[in-house]
Amino acid sequence: MTKKEAIDKINYFLAEEFEIPESSITPEAVLKDTLDLDSLDYVDLVVVIESNFDFKVQPGDFQNIITFQNFYDYVTGKIGLNDDDKR
């Protein structure tokens, strides 16, 4: 999987789960505001991550995630895709 493919997949499942148009997702947009997340929704965020990618989310992982770019970096970092990865 390339980083672009991973980002496309993330955008798709976030739009599906949180019922927002995929077009409202941009790298700079604030995740919490765009997805309209309340405290309960973070549980569902964990579910969609762990259902789509093979790693376990740890408590506190979301503390530094503000934008979608932060979120992409977090997920792609966890699955071993870095900026130079062109696979």
Place this chain on the structure above:
Amino acid sequence: MENRVVITGIGIYSCIGKNLSEVTESLKRGKSGIVLSPERKDYGYRSGLTGYVERPNLKGILDRRSRIMLPEQGEFAYMATAEALKTAMLDTAYIASHETGILYGNDSTAKPVINSVDIIREKRNTMMVGSGSVFQTMNSTVTMNLATIFKLKGINFTVSGACASGSHAIGLGYLMIKHGYQDCVICGGAQEVNLYSMGSFDALGAFSAREDEPSKASRPFDRSRDGLIPSGGAATVIIESLEHAQKRGAPLLGEILGYGFSSNGDHISNPTADGPKRALEQVIKQSGLLPADVDYINAHATSTIAGDSAEARALYSVFGDKCPWVSSTKSMTGHECWMAGASEIVYSVLMMQNNFIAPNINFENPDEDSKKLKIVTELKEQEIDIFISNSFGFGGTNSALAVKKIKNK
């Protein structure tokens, strides 16, 4: 000072119709909502008979957060309550500024419990059940969800009284209003119909095995009855003090005269005639009635051999040879269990409003007990001034509600 308590709104979502208008037609036509479910047979049910209730599609009506917390019976209850609020002319603005409560009957939520345990067993990770699961798996799921969706600020809890849950919920709401603790309470009952909901009940062999004729399987009081048919949906009954209802110009659909209740103090599942008799005597006395004042009894009769006989004996012992007209709408709907006590108030109010008695379909031959009752077998045009609705449940819980038509609005 005691308040008079009136019904101002009703709503229904059931196997014989998804709204009041459809249900009125079905009641008049004697339409059965019973089907044979191949899924239940595949799953090992002794009887695959069930009431068929389609799940409503609430996408576009409720937001994602509300929907993921609602189990099937919560969806049914939402539909019934939305209709009842409309009937009662209660809107969100009024509810926001006037304390409104909710007391709803529900006594299981099998599917969400099983689904969540399956996920935890497989994943060994509780978080994978998602955020909606806990709110679906609790027995109070209906009241916690509806109170949130409709922004209710009054009393708020679930009543679990087996197959009398819905009736007790209305009875408790009646007491709350009668004694001045609340002005307006949304009451009702909800019942799930999914594959998992009735497995352990089926295990008792209490369900009809007449699978070749689903619409003829539920035959309360008939000599050849062989068991009940589980069913479900939801029914909502909005009740208010007469003063509160009149002040806001609400429709007055009937007055609740009394709430009789009792416990058999006996076997957990075997019915008795004495327990129901005491509930009936209590509601008649409390309502200031004589047995002869009652025009119609909506019987609990579920189509089981023992239960229908016990109720017939109880009715005869209270009313004697002057028995009012009797029918069991479960002949059409099957046994709506936790919902039944509320739905049967809705069915009876519809009959009262439209001057008819719905038939006890499939009643062809009486037995020794039911031959003493005046059972309505075909649609009967009949003005109903006062009716009583009976509801009984496991553990020997009994409830009887008396309702009177309000003539001078």
